[in-house]
Amino acid sequence: MELPTKTRQFRRVNNEFMYNLQAEMEKNPAGSYGALFVVAKGLSNKEEWKLKDKDSYSYEVLGGTHLSLATKVMHERQPNNPHFAGRMCRIYVGLSDEQAIYLGAMHQQSSMFQHEITYSEEVRPTFKTFLL
Numbered sequence: 001m002e003l004p005t006k007t008r009q010f011r012r013v014n015n016e017f018m019y020n021l022q023a024e025m026e027k028n029p030a031g032s033y034g035a036l037f038v039v040a041k042g043l044s045n046k047e048e049w050k051l052k053d054k055d056s057y058s059y060e061v062l063g064g065t066h067l068s069l070a071t072k073v074m075h076e077r078q079p080n081n082p083h084f085a086g087r088m089c090r091i092y093v094g095l096s097d098e099q100a101i102y103l104g105a106m107h108q109q110s111s112m113f114q115h116e117i118t119y120s121e122e123v124r125p126t127f128k129t130f131l132l
Contacts (some may be wrong), residue, residue, distance in 0.1 A: 010104030029083035037063030063107020
């Protein structure tokens, strides 16, 4: 996995966020971290991409750059942890710079939409445990 060139980047890497993500991944390795948006380099249409050859292609990360980098660091730290062996990816081919930036922005927009746990939801399972 490679980072996109500056002309295809939606935004730059925020190291502080990446370190916080690594800390979260260490506490919760099986968490739901979402899929990466990647483009298979050197291909111009989807018919060229073959599942059997998936490991032979080079990929550029368009969405999920922080997750990709954090996963790589965590894999280096914990090479036997299967949660850090890779990430789910949505694979694209043959994108223009404008399309690559659009996908990066779309990934960012959709990943910002989260339903945070409320205090009541956090306490309720603990409270039930004590009632048993």
